[in-house]
Amino acid sequence: xxxxxxxxxxxxxxxxxxxxxxxxxxxxxxxxxxxxxxxxxxxxxxxxxxxxxxxxxxxxxxxxxxxxxxxxxxxxxxxxxxxxxxxxxxxxxxxxxxxxxxxxxxxxxxxxxxxxxxxxxxxxxxxxxxxxxxxxxxxxxxxxxxxxxxxxxxxxxxxxxxxxxxxxxxxxxxxxxxxxxxxxxxxxxxx
Ligand code: GLN
Numbered sequence: 711x712x713x714x715x716x717x718x719x720x721x722x723x724x725x726x727x728x729x730x731x732x733x734x735x736x737x738x739x740x741x742x743x744x745x746x747x748x749x750x751x752x753x754x755x756x757x758x759x760x761x762x763x764x765x766x767x768x769x770x771x772x773x774x775x776x777x778x779x780x781x782x783x784x785x786x787x788x789x790x791x792x793x794x795x796x797x798x799x800x801x802x803x804x805x806x807x808x809x810x811x812x813x814x815x816x817x818x819x820x821x822x823x824x825x826x827x828x829x830x831x832x833x834x835x836x837x838x839x840x841x842x843x844x845x846x847x848x849x850x851x852x853x854x855x856x857x858x859x860x861x862x863x864x865x866x867x868x869x870x871x872x873x874x875x876x877x878x879x880x881x882x883x884x885x886x887x888x889x890x891x892x893x894x895x896x897x898x899x900x901x
Contacts, residue, residue, distance in 0.1 A: 712751040712900055715741035719766035721758020721791060725884035729892045730754075736896055744775045752785040752900040755792030757846065757882050760817065763791055764807040773808065780810050785875035785900040787891075793878035794849050801852050811876045812855030819850045819867070819880075833862055833870075837890035843869075843881040850880050875899055
């Protein structure tokens with residue numbers, strides 16, 4: 711059974727744990743301290759508030775240990791705020807956080823008029839059935855490096871992409887009852 715951690719500093723933690731539990735073939739656990747990173751096959755950085763999670767990563771001494779684990783092959787999936795935390799660059803000159811994925815991300819990219827919305831997409835690489843997507847004050851990827859595979863665009867904007875064992879999505883699969891992205895991460899992104 712793969713051991714998948716969910717970074718539990720702030721944000722939608724229990725929702726990710728629930729999705730992972732419902733997959734049935736995964737051992738989910740929460741990650742708060744450096745020791746919790748040991749023995750993981752994958753780590754999910756949930757949605758929430760990226761500035762708060764970024765600050766807590768520093769305070770808990772987790773920033774460099776997570777970078778080191780990624781270097782050693784840990785698979786990481788960032789949802790929404792998690793995408794922001796993975797980015798090498800944030801638009802508007804905001805300070806980046808983990809800086810591990812070759813993407814430039816715009817926070818709150820949909821502006822005030824469209825703070826939250828849902829849509830459904832077909833993405834055969836991830837699921838044979840239509841996948842519901844929930845966006846909440848979502849970011850999107852403005853620029854992606856040559857090594858980044860674009861998995862999905864919505865309205866012309868990149869909302870899901872992958873660079874090796876790093877996966878980033880603008881939306882929140884943990885806030886739906888659809889397991890496709892969790893299964894994709896566990897089965898196809900994690901080693
Ligand atoms: N707008 C949030 C941020 O900038 C992200 C929102 C979310 O994770 N739902 O961190």
